[in-house]
Amino acid sequence: MSAVAIAGMGQALPPTVSQQELWDGYFHRHVDSPGFGARIFANSGVRRRHAVLNPLVEDVSGWSTGQRMRRYAAEAVPLGSAAVSAALDQAGVAASEVGLFAVASCTGYGSPGVDVHVSLDVGMPSDLRRLVFGHMGCYAALPALGAVSDYVAAHSRPAVLLNVELTSLHVQPAGIARDQIVAHALFSDAAVATVLTPGGSLRVVDLVAVTDPATPDHMTWDVTDLGFRMGLSPKVPDVLAVHLRPAVDTLLGRNGVRDVAGWAVHPGGPRILETVEDVLQLPGDALDASRAVLAEHGNCSSATVLLVLQRLLPVDGPVVMLAFGPGLTLYALLLRPDHQ
Template sequence: MPVYIHHIETLLPPTSYAQEDIAAALKRSVTQGDRRTEKIIHHLYAHSAIERRASVVTDFLPGAAPGIFYDPAADAFLCPSTGARNALYTEAARTMFPSIAARALEAAPGFAPEQLTHLITVSCTGFFQPGPDFAILKALGLHASVERYHLGFMGCYAAFPALRMARAFCEANPDAVVLVVCLELCSLHVQWTAGMDDLLAGSVFADGASAAVISAREPIGVALRLDAFASAIAPAGDSDMAWTIGDIGFQMQLSSYVPEIIQTNVVAAIQPILSKTHLTREQVSHWAVHPGGRAILDRVEKGLSLPETALAASREVLRNCGNMSSATILFVLKELLTRGVTPDDTLLAMAFGPGLTIETALLTAV
């Protein structure tokens, strides 16, 4: 039974910062006159291929009141506790989760909130209970019988298991209507340190939300058929991308070797999805690669011998939004739809996360 993504919706917080302004703030906060660290920050941000990133943190807006990260009167950078960061996550997420969910269901052709049967929420940047699924249920007036699931703390690839779950629900029940909602507020875990892991993470991660309406109904308009999924693990990559919960936010471990590891393993990683769908690399019409950073996109392009234009949609999302963890891949798929697809075009989507895990999906435009 074919199952389709009928509509994708995206949402950014209203506050955003230019990449050069973030770099300037970071230099003031961590370098303490160390020219070497200053040069590292300049290089990371100047070569990030990111122009702006959105954030729920408003501390750095002109005229903003003192916040949990910055006191403008004293020009002091603060290190709030994990509890304080999570409180801000909870406040913002309780608004953004219902907002993106409502927008997705309202914009999906032929669907209405009361038709929803399953709700899958995804986030790795905060926790609260009753959770985001409950917040959506209450705000949209959904029936209590809607089945609710939450995927937490998985990282950048988490949209893939969520989409896989949604397809399974629809295959089991032809009348199922599933909403997948991903929201990440990565900026809440900024670390004002000169550690390379913190500098790398601080140069790419951002805030954003995305949602997809999925069912086995015959599509009205353009849709993406979910054809196949596959998972792979890059050998020797388990210590190069990881994080844990610390006393002052989530502590990220992000090795500069991650792009190289991905390049080394990307051909083998996509082979299972190509074998499942009986396609060759040359038969893939569009590539939807998670823009974890410019170097990752460069290495994927090189590893797969793709033309320079192949990852244009991923680079556009990186330029305007940065890396929004699990929410990002749906931004890329929406960008590809906006640019235009034709019936029977194949889309190979890919994302990376702790492990080092590489998730892939093959979709067909209808």
């Protein structure tokens, strides 16, 4: 992977809505524990979010999964095309040069899918290889970056990864239970594209993955007749605390890294960030970018850690990316400036 680098990134965001407006105008009437819900919304670390489907304007909680998937296709393609175009422009790479186009999403599906429609929109070549990472959840950006980097290293040709997540499609019907309230207080929509090229200034160095086989029920993302429904245990931070230090020590140790210049950590919620901070004994400002992304954009599933990375750059030193999701699974990825 040492010869592969991130050459450009681009984002596309749907309209913004404030957290307080969402609670006051919609969710306080749809949860089964309003007092609990008010506390969760207020303490989520989110000030505003993005939504292709704003429930204050359009209530889709009773829509079938088929209706939601049709809307996903209509919304994801223009957002994805905008993000990819911006990333290619920043990288100075023409769409016709791209050899592989990968799409990661856990919020919508169809065939021909976003990978086909976006590649045609932006003018990628007819011999393009396409790859889809589906339903992996919030950590999907990191294994996807690893796989796409492998392609670039093997073929010496640019590749693009698009992470597009439209969680607003999956608002659940009235009577939202406590385990759902947390998800509805955090999740948001975004599209982020990343261009990887042979050589460049920010190299993709190494990747570590850990899955705890005893905790598959702690975080779930089930396909139901009324959209996708999240299950989220309050024990998730405790499980991550067990695996964080060994994973990061392995990543840094086998690459001879002692000092980390930037931490791009998926802001799954305030407790997740506090756990990372405590376990890794990070300086007080190390996760400022993650907290800022959570506040300004919410948790955009797999796109979020890339929004954090964008906010961090440029960094004059190694960067560690961390993301977490169903499994429970933890991924850690190391980036390094070319001069180091």
